[in-house]
Amino acid sequence: MPQPLHHVVIIGGGFGGLAAARALRDAPIRVTLVDKRNFHLFQPLLYQVATGLLCPSEVTSPLRHVLKNQENATVLLGEATDIDVEEKKVILADGELGYDTLVIAAGMVNHYHGHEEWEQWAPGLKTIEDTGRIRQRIFSAFEIAEREPDPALRREWLTFVVIGSGATGIELSGMIGEIAKNTLRGEFRSIFPEESRVLLVDAAERILPSYPSGLSMLAEKSLTALGVETATSARVVEVNERGVVLEKPEGRSVIRARTVVWASGVAGSPLGGIIAGKTGTVLDRAGRVAVAPDLTIPGHPEIFVIGDLASCPGKDGSPLPGLAPVATQQGRFAAKSIRSRLEGRPAPSRFHYFDKGTMAVIGRGAAVADIGRWHFGGRFAWFLWLFIHLLLLIQFQNRLIVLIRWAFQYFSYNRGARNLMLRGTLKLPITRPGENARDGQ
Amino acid sequence: MPQPLHHVVIIGGGFGGLAAARALRDAPIRVTLVDKRNFHLFQPLLYQVATGLLCPSEVTSPLRHVLKNQENATVLLGEATDIDVEEKKVILADGELGYDTLVIAAGMVNHYHGHEEWEQWAPGLKTIEDTGRIRQRIFSAFEIAEREPDPALRREWLTFVVIGSGATGIELSGMIGEIAKNTLRGEFRSIFPEESRVLLVDAAERILPSYPSGLSMLAEKSLTALGVETATSARVVEVNERGVVLEKPEGRSVIRARTVVWASGVAGSPLGGIIAGKTGTVLDRAGRVAVAPDLTIPGHPEIFVIGDLASCPGKDGSPLPGLAPVATQQGRFAAKSIRSRLEGRPAPSRFHYFDKGTMAVIGRGAAVADIGRWHFGGRFAWFLWLFIHLLLLIQFQNRLIVLIRWAFQYFSYNRGARNLMLRGTLKLPITRPGENARDGQ
Numbered sequence: 053m054p055q056p057l058h059h060v061v062i063i064g065g066g067f068g069g070l071a072a073a074r075a076l077r078d079a080p081i082r083v084t085l086v087d088k089r090n091f092h093l094f095q096p097l098l099y100q101v102a103t104g105l106l107c108p109s110e111v112t113s114p115l116r117h118v119l120k121n122q123e124n125a126t127v128l129l130g131e132a133t134d135i136d137v138e139e140k141k142v143i144l145a146d147g148e149l150g151y152d153t154l155v156i157a158a159g160m161v162n163h164y165h166g167h168e169e170w171e172q173w174a175p176g177l178k179t180i181e182d183t184g185r186i187r188q189r190i191f192s193a194f195e196i197a198e199r200e201p202d203p204a205l206r207r208e209w210l211t212f213v214v215i216g217s218g219a220t221g222i223e224l225s226g227m228i229g230e231i232a233k234n235t236l237r238g239e240f241r242s243i244f245p246e247e248s249r250v251l252l253v254d255a256a257e258r259i260l261p262s263y264p265s266g267l268s269m270l271a272e273k274s275l276t277a278l279g280v281e282t283a284t285s286a287r288v289v290e291v292n293e294r295g296v297v298l299e300k301p302e303g304r305s306v307i308r309a310r311t312v313v314w315a316s317g318v319a320g321s322p323l324g325g326i327i328a329g330k331t332g333t334v335l336d337r338a339g340r341v342a343v344a345p346d347l348t349i350p351g352h353p354e355i356f357v358i359g360d361l362a363s364c365p366g367k368d369g370s371p372l373p374g375l376a377p378v379a380t381q382q383g384r385f386a387a388k389s390i391r392s393r394l395e396g397r398p399a400p401s402r403f404h405y406f407d408k409g410t411m412a413v414i415g416r417g418a419a420v421a422d423i424g425r426w427h428f429g430g431r432f433a434w435f436l437w438l439f440i441h442l443l444l445l446i447q448f449q450n451r452l453i454v455l456i457r458w459a460f461q462y463f464s465y466n467r468g469a470r471n472l473m474l475r476g477t478l479k480l481p482i483t484r485p486g487e488n489a490r491d492g493q
Numbered sequence: 494m495p496q497p498l499h500h501v502v503i504i505g506g507g508f509g510g511l512a513a514a515r516a517l518r519d520a521p522i523r524v525t526l527v528d529k530r531n532f533h534l535f536q537p538l539l540y541q542v543a544t545g546l547l548c549p550s551e552v553t554s555p556l557r558h559v560l561k562n563q564e565n566a567t568v569l570l571g572e573a574t575d576i577d578v579e580e581k582k583v584i585l586a587d588g589e590l591g592y593d594t595l596v597i598a599a600g601m602v603n604h605y606h607g608h609e610e611w612e613q614w615a616p617g618l619k620t621i622e623d624t625g626r627i628r629q630r631i632f633s634a635f636e637i638a639e640r641e642p643d644p645a646l647r648r649e650w651l652t653f654v655v656i657g658s659g660a661t662g663i664e665l666s667g668m669i670g671e672i673a674k675n676t677l678r679g680e681f682r683s684i685f686p687e688e689s690r691v692l693l694v695d696a697a698e699r700i701l702p703s704y705p706s707g708l709s710m711l712a713e714k715s716l717t718a719l720g721v722e723t724a725t726s727a728r729v730v731e732v733n734e735r736g737v738v739l740e741k742p743e744g745r746s747v748i749r750a751r752t753v754v755w756a757s758g759v760a761g762s763p764l765g766g767i768i769a770g771k772t773g774t775v776l777d778r779a780g781r782v783a784v785a786p787d788l789t790i791p792g793h794p795e796i797f798v799i800g801d802l803a804s805c806p807g808k809d810g811s812p813l814p815g816l817a818p819v820a821t822q823q824g825r826f827a828a829k830s831i832r833s834r835l836e837g838r839p840a841p842s843r844f845h846y847f848d849k850g851t852m853a854v855i856g857r858g859a860a861v862a863d864i865g866r867w868h869f870g871g872r873f874a875w876f877l878w879l880f881i882h883l884l885l886l887i888q889f890q891n892r893l894i895v896l897i898r899w900a901f902q903y904f905s906y907n908r909g910a911r912n913l914m915l916r917g918t919l920k921l922p923i924t925r926p927g928e929n930a931r932d933g934q
Binding site: 089090091107109114116120126129147191195199236238239241449450453456457460464468471472 | 530531532545548549550551553554555557558561562567568569570571587588621622632636639640677679680681682888890891893894897898901905907909910911912913914
C-alpha cells in the first residue's frame with residue numbers, strides 16, 4: 053500500500069541522529085535511520101578502547117536493538133553517497149530513499165590538513181577500526197622493543213607521540229602514560245616499559261586550548277605525574293615511519309618515535325560538502341555546514357543539519373563545539389520542529405544550547421571540569437566524570453561491565469583488552485632471544 | 494653472564510603450555526614460553542565470541558600478565574617455524590632459541606580434509622580472527638536479507654549451516670538458533686529472523702557422536718526446541734558461495750545457504766609434522782604426534798609433546814580427546830617430569846588422565862553432561878556448565894564480566910557484541926529500500 057505518512061530520513065546513528073529518531077517516537081510519521089554501521093558508537097570512551105581498557109562492544113550499541121520497540125522507526129544499513137535535493141532523495145551506495153524531511157547527522161572524519169599521507173603513520177581516533185589500529189600499535193611497540201637489541205631503536209619503539217592536546221589528545225597521552233608506568237610494569241624481561249617516553253604535542257601555547265587556562269595548568273600537572281611530556285607552540289611539519297618533525301619558535305626538532313597518534317583535527321563528513329554544493333550553503337574551514345538558527349539549511353526548511361557536522365553559532369557567536377550534548381540537544385530540537393510543523397504549530401525559530409559544561413579525564417583520579425562558573429580538577433572532577441559517563445552509556449549492560457573494568461583497572465592497573473590480532477602489523481626484529489638489554493642483571 | 498640454568502622452552506600458551514609453565518614456577522630453571530599471540534585463549538568459550546555474546550578480550554588473558562610474577566619465566570612473542578633436534582634449537586620466524594628441554598604444545602588448526610578451498614565459504618573456529626569472520630557473516634546475513642527483495646535469495650541469506658556436530662557444532666548451531674529466534678526478533682522491518690533455517694550436519698548417524706547416545710537424543714531435543722534441524726549420516730561433498738551439497742543414503746541434496754560454519758575437523762599444527770619428520774615419530778590421521786606413555790618423543794626424552802597435538806592413548810587405548818583438561822593435566826605432568834629429572838629422581842613413566850567428564854551447552858538452560866557413570870542434560874547440566882566454566886576462566890575480571898553478559902543475555906536475549914566492522918565483507922544487494930517483504934502489511 054502507498055505510504056501516506058510523512059517520511060523523515062535521518063543520516064547517521066550518532067548522538068544527534070539517534071536523539072532525533074527517539075524524539076520522534078509516537079509521532080504519526082515514518083522514520084528511517086540510515087547508517088553504514090549497525091551500531092551507535094559512544095565516542096567519548098573511544099580512547100579507552102584504543103588503549104585496551106574497554107573492548108569495542110562495550111562502547112557500541114546495536115542500532116536495531118536501541119530502536120527495536122519504536123514502531124515508526126526503521127534502521128537501514130547503508131551508505132549515503134549523494135543527496136538529490138530537487139527530487140528529495142537520498143542516494144545510497146546500493147539504492148535510494150525518498151524523504152519528506154531530511155536530518156543530516158553524518159559527523160566528522162579524521163583530517164590531516166592536507167597531509168593525508170600522514171595517516172598511515174599517525175592514525176586518528178574516530179571509528180572502531182581506528183581503535184584496533186591504535187591499540188595494535190601501542191601494545192606491539194612494547195613487544196618489538198622487548199625483542200630489539202639495538203638500544204637506539206628500542207628507544208624509538210618506546211617513544212610515543214600524541215599530536216593534538218584537546219580532550220582526546222590528553223586522554224590518549226594520559227592512558228599511554230599509565231600503560232607504560234603501571235599496566236606493563238614488570239611484565240617484560242628485557243625492557244622497562246616505565247622508561248617509555250610519551251610526548252603530547254600541540255601548536256597552541258597551552259594544552260587544552262579550548263579550556264580555561266587554569267585547567268590547562270591542572271591538566272599539565274596531572275600529565276607530568278603520569279610521565280607525559282608536553283610540547284606546546286610546536287607545529288608538526290612532518291610525520292613518517294621514524295617519527296615526527298616539530299617546528300618550534302626556537303627551531304626545528306626531530307622526535308624519533310615509532311608510535312604516533314593523531315588527535316589534532318577532524319573535518320566534516322563528505323556529505324557536508326555535497327549538501328553545501330547542492331544548496332549553495334557555506335562550509336566553514338572545518339568543513340561544517342553553516343546552518344540557520346533553526347538548524348535547517350537556508351532555503352531548505354526540509355533539510356536539517358545537526359551535530360558535529362553543523363556549524364551553529366553559540367551565545368558568544370563562535371560555532372558550538374563538536375560535543376555529544378550539543379548533538380543530542382540539536383537532535384531533539386530538530387524532532388520538535390518536525391512535530392510542530394506537522395501539527396501546524398510554528399516551529400521553534402532558534403536552537404539554544406544548554407551548556408552543562410565539559411570535562412576531560414587525564415588518568416587515575418585526575419580530570420578537569422569546566423562547568424559554568426566552576427573550573428576544577430583532581431579526584432572529584434574524576435569521579436564526576438566517571439559517574440556522568442556511566443549514566444550516559446546507552447546500554448545498561450555496558451554500564452555495569454564498563455564500571456567493572458574501570459574498577460579492576462583502578463585497583464590492579466591491568467587492562468583486559470590487549471589481545472593483539474595477527475594482522476602482520478607486528479613485525480618483530482631479527483634477534484637471538486637471550487641477548488637482551490637486561491641479561492646479566 | 495652465561496646462563497647455567499636448565500632452559501625449558503615451551504611452544505604454545507594454550508592450556509597445556511601455560512599449565513606446564515606455571516607448574517615450573519620456583520624451579521631452579523629458566524622457562525621461555527613462545528607463542529605467536531600475546532594472549533592465552535580460553536577456547537571453550539570461543540563460540541560465544543563468534544556469536545556476539547562475548548567480546549574477544551573476555552576470553553583472552555595477556556600471557557605476560559598471567560606470568561608476570563613468575564620470576565623464572567619469560568614470554569617470547571614469536572612464531573616457531575622449525576626445530577633443530579640435533580642442536581637443540583627452536584627456529585623462530587625471526588631468530589632462534591636454544592633449549593635443554595622442549596615442550597611442544599602447539600595445538601591444532603582447522604582442517605578441511607583436502608578441501609582447503611572450502612575455508613573461504615565455511616570458516617572454522619579456532620582463533621580470535623575466526624570469531625570475527627564468523628560473527629561478521631552471521632549478523633551480516635540478516636542485514637543483507639533485510640535489504641533483499643527476492644524471496645528466494647532472502648531465504649538463502651536466512652539459511653545457516655553448521656558442519657560437524659561435536660561440542661563446537663552443537664554449541665554454534667544452538668547459538669545461531671537463539672540469535673534468530675530471540676536476539677533479533679522484532680529488530681527488523683522486512684524480515685522475520687525467527688523464520689531462519691539453521692541446519693546442523695554430520696556424517697555420523699547421530700549428533701555428538703563422541704558422547705553416549707542417550708545424550709545425543711537429549712541434545713537433539715534441545716536443538717529442535719531452538720528451531721535447529723539436524724541432518725545426520727550426511728556427508729558434505731561440496732561447499733561453495735551458494736551453500737553445501739550433502740550426500741545421504743537416500744541420495745544427494747543441495748542446501749542453499751549463504752552462511753556456513755565449519756566445525757568438522759581440526760589437524761595438528763604443522764610443528765607436529767616437522768618434529769615427526771625430524772625424529773621419525775608417527776603422526777596419526779589427524780596429524781597428532783604419537784608420544785610415549787610419558788608424553789616424550791621416543792628416543793628424545795628431552796622433547797615433550799602435550800595437549801591437542803599429542804596422540805596419547807587413554808584407558809581404553811584410543812587416543813585422549815583434545816580437551817582443555819587433558820592438556821592442562823599433561824602440562825603439569827611434563828613439568829613434574831622435568832623437575833624430577835633435575836632433582837635426580839625417577840620421572841613418572843606414564844601419564845594418566847583423570848577424566849572429570851565432558852559437557853556441551855546447547856542453549857538457554859540446556860546442556861548435556863557425560864560425567865563418569867552419570868549422563869544427564871537439561872537445566873542442571875547447564876548450570877553446572879556455567880559454574881565450571883566461570884571458575885575456569887583465567888582472569889577474575891573476565892569471570893565477572895562474562896557472568897554479567899550471560900545474565901543479561903539470559904534475561905534480555907540481547908547480545909552486546911554485534912558490532913560489524915567495515916571490512917567490505919558486508920555487500921548489500923542493490924534495492925530500493927521501501928520495497929520490501931513486509932510492506933503493505
